[in-house]
Amino acid sequence: MKKVLLLVLALGVGAAVAIGACGRRPIRAGQGDLLQLAQARGLTPEDAARALKTFVPPGGRDEYMLFASGGHSGQVHVIGVPSMRLLKTIAVFTPEPWQGYGYGADWSEGALNGESNPDPGEHLRWGDSHHPALSETDGKYDGRWLYINDRAHGRIGMVDLSDFRAKQVLHVPNLQTSHGGVFATPDTRYVHISSKVPALKAWNAAKGQRVTVDDHLNRYADIYRGYSTFIRVDQATGRMNLKESFQIELPPYTQDLADAGKGASYGYAFINSYNVEMATGGLAHGKPPLEVGASALDFDYLHIVNWKKAEEVVAAGKFTEINGIRVISLETAVAEGLLFLAPEPRSPHGVDIAPKGDYITVSGKLDPHATVYGFDRIQKAIAEQTFEGKDRYGIPILKFDAVVAGKVELGAGPLHTQYDGQGNAYTSLYLESAVAKWTLGEPYHPADQAFKVVDKVSIHYNIGHLATAQGDTMDPHGKYLIAMNKWSIDRHSNVGPLHPQNFQLIDISGPKMELVADMPVGFGEPHYAQMIKAETVKAHEVYDPGVSPASMTKSGDAIASEKEARIVRRPGVVEVWMSVVRSHFTPDIVNAKVGDKVIVHLTNVEQTPDATHGFAVPMKNVMVSLDPGETTTVEFTVDKPGSYSFYCTEFCSALHLEMQGWLIVEPK
Numbered sequence: 001m002k003k004v005l006l007l008v009l010a011l012g013v014g015a016a017v018a019i020g021a022c023g024r025r026p027i028r029a030g031q032g033d034l035l036q037l038a039q040a041r042g043l044t045p046e047d048a049a050r051a052l053k054t055f056v057p058p059g060g061r062d063e064y065m066l067f068a069s070g071g072h073s074g075q076v077h078v079i080g081v082p083s084m085r086l087l088k089t090i091a092v093f094t095p096e097p098w099q100g101y102g103y104g105a106d107w108s109e110g111a112l113n114g115e116s117n118p119d120p121g122e123h124l125r126w127g128d129s130h131h132p133a134l135s136e137t138d139g140k141y142d143g144r145w146l147y148i149n150d151r152a153h154g155r156i157g158m159v160d161l162s163d164f165r166a167k168q169v170l171h172v173p174n175l176q177t178s179h180g181g182v183f184a185t186p187d188t189r190y191v192h193i194s195s196k197v198p199a200l201k202a203w204n205a206a207k208g209q210r211v212t213v214d215d216h217l218n219r220y221a222d223i224y225r226g227y228s229t230f231i232r233v234d235q236a237t238g239r240m241n242l243k244e245s246f247q248i249e250l251p252p253y254t255q256d257l258a259d260a261g262k263g264a265s266y267g268y269a270f271i272n273s274y275n276v277e278m279a280t281g282g283l284a285h286g287k288p289p290l291e292v293g294a295s296a297l298d299f300d301y302l303h304i305v306n307w308k309k310a311e312e313v314v315a316a317g318k319f320t321e322i323n324g325i326r327v328i329s330l331e332t333a334v335a336e337g338l339l340f341l342a343p344e345p346r347s348p349h350g351v352d353i354a355p356k357g358d359y360i361t362v363s364g365k366l367d368p369h370a371t372v373y374g375f376d377r378i379q380k381a382i383a384e385q386t387f388e389g390k391d392r393y394g395i396p397i398l399k400f401d402a403v404v405a406g407k408v409e410l411g412a413g414p415l416h417t418q419y420d421g422q423g424n425a426y427t428s429l430y431l432e433s434a435v436a437k438w439t440l441g442e443p444y445h446p447a448d449q450a451f452k453v454v455d456k457v458s459i460h461y462n463i464g465h466l467a468t469a470q471g472d473t474m475d476p477h478g479k480y481l482i483a484m485n486k487w488s489i490d491r492h493s494n495v496g497p498l499h500p501q502n503f504q505l506i507d508i509s510g511p512k513m514e515l516v517a518d519m520p521v522g523f524g525e526p527h528y529a530q531m532i533k534a535e536t537v538k539a540h541e542v543y544d545p546g547v548s549p550a551s552m553t554k555s556g557d558a559i560a561s562e563k564e565a566r567i568v569r570r571p572g573v574v575e576v577w578m579s580v581v582r583s584h585f586t587p588d589i590v591n592a593k594v595g596d597k598v599i600v601h602l603t604n605v606e607q608t609p610d611a612t613h614g615f616a617v618p619m620k621n622v623m624v625s626l627d628p629g630e631t632t633t634v635e636f637t638v639d640k641p642g643s644y645s646f647y648c649t650e651f652c653s654a655l656h657l658e659m660q661g662w663l664i665v666e667p668k
């Protein structure tokens with residue numbers, strides 16, 4: 001494209017019209033106009049080419065959707081690629097009034113308050129969303145659901161992509177924090193999550209497990225454990241079902257990122273770890289700082305989990321139910337041969353499986369190489385018991401040289417790897433602020449061209465994760481790469497000391513990577529993102545009449561029109577079936593007495609796309625967003641007398657301002 005624009009600038013009108021003629025109005029601008037435009041805006045020909053590569057005309061659509069975690073904003077952001085425009089923010093772990101999420105609406109309270117909360121009295125109102133996982137069929141994104149983990153609390157949220165709303169937040173038992181995953185198995189039979197920092201064995205927040213500093217410093221290896229969790233997904237609804245899920249107990253190393261085997265390695269999961277030293281921190285107690293203690297050894301361990309076998313072990317009843325989930329103990333995992341370790345160079349971070357499932361790329365923060373394990377070698381080493389020993393928990397450690405297929409020196413601080421469809425890998429280099437492109441081995445590249453760096457591009461600055469188009473699936477498209485940069489320092493207008501983070505769009509369609517756009521991310525600290533072909537996602541335009549977002553079926557409280565609207569009173573309760581339509585609520589006056597519980601079943605009786613209304617009650621945390629067709633219930637108690645004007649928060653019609661009613665609270 002760059003060459004094309006340069007041609008345009010050089011050759012003038014004919015070429016310009018040719019470009020513009022791709023199914024659209026021809027561009028009337030001649031050479032002079034385009035040059036003048038570029039010059040007037042201070043753009044170089046390269047800049048202008050970048051603009052053409054990313055521009056989506058008014059009314060146009062992006063080719064891809066990027067689902068990016070919002071970090072400790074607790075949200076997920078949907079961004080169009082290549083335009084890098086924010087399309088939507090989806091609240092998952094945090095309340096968000098625009099979507100009516102967390103302000104009384106039944107479906108949102110159900111999600112936000114979480115399931116299986118070990119401490120039900122503690123209503124968490126924040127989360128640290130980290131790794132999104134789009135559901136997959138046959139190893140490819142299918143556009144049905146999105147799962148995301150909460151780094152802070154060991155939870156998983158589920159977003160239904162038929163309406164882009166979060167429907168479920170599950171507290172995963174025995175985890176306090178999480179990092180490893182979420183990944184979906186290639187058939188979305190399970191979504192996986194493992195602990196980040198180990199928690200007290202069979203951790204139970206509600207019971208407030210007792211531990212002393214002395215226990216922590218001297219019995220760390222005995223009292224803490226990690227857990228690898230396979231959460232079963234209901235194939236009809238996408239909901240996570242704890243009863244059919246299971247966990248595998250792990251040593252109290254700090255388990256880090258994880259990925260699902262696919263193709264050749266289907267049935268396996270791979271989890272990184274660091275701090276196999278089990279450093280405890282405790283400067284004042286004569287211990288080294290955690291980051292020093294955790295970096296003492298030259299190797300940490302890649303955990304290799306045969307989850308297919310684990311599933312059989314659970315089916316055979318070899319588990320203990322702990323806090324509502326079936327747990328395979330470490331001893332059983334070792335005895336059944338479903339857990340192995342492989343050494344990995346110090347303090348690894350990312351573990352990323354190649355498209356065919358044959359290679360496993362691990363990058364160590366403190367090692368300039370990517371280490372590439374061959375799944376065939378792993379299988380052979382397991383079969384032939386090529387072990388270099390066992391760890392203190394008895395888990396066999398595979399011999400490093402026996403399982404490594406290749407090493408490639410990438411640069412300083414390699415973290416995460418994604419792939420394209422041509423057998424290339426792209427690894428983020430945090431310390432070097434760069435992305436390295438390198439080649440995989442056979443069958444992707446002949447042996448003499450394998451494991452070589454072929455290109456590098458600078459980014460700005462401190463890249464964490466990166467995402468290529470469908471780059472963690474069995475169907476990688478290459479094409480675009482998003483660098484998710486932690487720092488932006490000098491890249492954007494000064495908006496105060498908290499800088500936006502920086503997404504950078506890199507064109508990877510040619511042999512050389514080219515940075516084409518910056519996107520300031522001023523709405524959260526993004527971690528990972530996945531990029532899906534936009535047409536794969538098929539969301540509803542409107543809900544069928546009376547559908548509840550909670551169940552995605554018709555609500556028993558739905559009404560067809562304002563004729564069915566009514567108020568029913570019983571002692572202490574005022575229950576309202578209210579219709580919502582441009583531009584009035586029916587009923588528009590609701591009276592209650594101080595102390596009453598008010599239950600309002602709201603139905604937006606419209607079927608016109610985009611005809612969303614709101615139901616907002618001042619001086620109350622009540623804010624419901626009602627999309628066309630939706631039925632949602634909100635409950636609240638009125639405790640002060642007065643007259644409150646509820647109103648519609650969406651500018652829905654010319655008479656939107658008139659779309660209000662009265663809640664009159666009479667004294668007792």
Ligand code: CUA
Pocket residue numbers: 581582583612613614648649650651652653655656657659
């Ligand atoms: Cu309905 Cu404004």
